Amino acid sequence: MATSSTKVVELGFAEPPDNPLTADSFPNKIGGKPAWLNLAHVLTAEDVLCGICKKPMVLLVQLYTPEDYPPEAFHRSIYVFCCKNGACHKTSWRKSLKVFRSQLPKYNPYWPPPNEESNGDDSNEYANCSSEKFTAVNYCVVCGLHGSKKCGKCNKAYYCSKEHQIIHWTSGQHKIHCNTTTPSLDDDNLCSKLVLFPEFEVVSEPEGNLVKDSENGEVDDSLSNLDNGNSRALVPVGDEIYENTQVNVDKAFLKFQKKVEPYPDQVLRYARLDYECEKNATPLWVSDIGKPMPEDIPSCPHCGQERTFEFQILSTLLNYLQVDHMQNDSLDWGLLLVYSCKDNCHVSDKNYVEEILWRQDFSDEGVNWSRFKSI
Template sequence: MASPAQELTLIGLCDGGLDPKRYQSSYLTNKVGGQPDWMPAISRLSPRCGSCGAPLAHVVQVYCPLEASPYHRTLHLFACPGAECSGRSESWRVLRSQCLEVEAAQTPSRPVPAQDAPLAATDWCDTADDWGMEEEDGWGGGVKEESKVQKETETPKAQAASEIDVSTCLQDLSLGEPQDDAPILRPFFISVVEESDLGGEKDDLQHAQQLLKEYERREGVAVGELDGDEACGGRGEERYEKTRARHGDAVFSRFMKKISLCPQQILRYCRGGKPLFISEPPSNMAQLVSVCATCGGSRTFELQLMPALVSLLQRDGGAEAELEFGTALVYTCTNSCWAAGSGSAVEEFCFVQADPDQQLFK
């Protein structure tokens, strides 16, 4: 377990298919693909690609209320499946929606999930926590800010919110029903574990280091610093140089090392934490992350989509993935600003990095 002083990272995993005929999802559900589940007071949106203008596919929905906030809160990520678009930031959209409990109560009664429906949020695995909300009639949970998973003991007092014009946040979006030609990806549930609970990681690391040392002694080589700042001698130097030539820098090696305990992770959540870049980020990355268009405040890193998600992004009956990307990083308003009674989602910032290996095949 991570100490209180450490950043707590939550790992999202695919938890089986979501059959809409047997289980009706809502904005409280963490899922991949399918149709976006909008909050009751939020206008339906049909975002289009900022590059080619095509309708975007719904990629991921994450229910992520913030600690000590009276609002429900959901993020929707959309992307263009075009061959030249999916790896480009301008072809992605992130929309944040919020509503108060009283607004959510206006939602019609939800149907009871079928008997063989997937497990609820708190049943994902023995050591996993839900994403911050108490289980509600079998519906999925959400992420709490700073990843502090605890039950609410009372409803927080509503905070005063100034009247804010959010129209500027919805550029390149069209109102109304979703476009008929918008691609629909196969839906999957997302379950979650804490990265620190991924089972025996300390022992595994020590065992791996011991095996590496034995290999170095047996073969007379030094390969222990493949992702470090200095190249090793002998065959170790050769392998290091090949790694550098293939990926351009050591960032990719660090990325792979970080996710090696759980390569199947499809999402990483750590609001206010540090993103895990798959390749060297631009030197002006801090300037690229624009301020919130609604309140003018800063944005903070919240979550990122991982390479293992790519293979899941298929249409029904499709054999190939619809999208190609390395990682998609989402930055949201630090204050999570929201105008009381607003019916419009707020657009956040998404930065996409391509998989370095894709360049080998072009």
């Protein structure tokens, strides 16, 4: 995604990956197993336990967001975890979503500096760092979290929790391959597909500053006229869109609808600004209600600096997650908004810093047009 010096909004689109989204490619991705930045320290099941069902959450979105300041943020990734049980979110979404920040300096034991920057000094610095001994952790074969448990029979398969061990034994067919030399990668992948969200690569493009009329190329000034009393919603019906004068929607939703209309398949909007900017970036809201109060976004508990808006996940992402909207307890949201420490503070005794996630739902007056979109 965009670095901190970029002032424009970066739009994220979900695409099937052309190549495996491995850790050494520093991917921006949706679903699948996490591609860990810190190879010696990964999150545990206890770190991402849903506060309602007490089961491990799974990766929803991972973004690689390196920044120039401080030096410890040369490598920087954000991990968003989500419980797949929609009933938990309806009980308390605050206990069903978590976001973590992980970062590393340029010289670290895991990743060499970029080739274009390598020189004699870089080689010496990296040689010193790479000589540091670290033990790569074992990953849960099902979800990719820290595998703190292992199969007592074969001592080869690792798990983050008893629940995932049971799933792997039954749905993953480990009971057939345990203590055999027959590889079970296909069964492992099938098991992961049952537990994890489908994996997509997030491809980003900068958003244009002006919304153009698709037919005559003139600037669409409707965004500046949302305060008039004649605003109407564009309501999708099948493949057609018509103007419905009977639908009442709030102004924030109309602005959101107009803003995303040129790029209706966007699933993410990244808008973190330079840490020296006087004015922080603001989200594109889907409603005039449900916005966080200042006390809902507390300052960083480690350095005292404010947390600022970094990116938002749109409801269009749900189309890629194989969510059945016809079920009463299906996963749902209007926006998921991530707020992170403005200073990217480095906490020496923490490899992952938990940040703030806020959920905004569509208002009763809003029209969730994205549900009518199909992949």
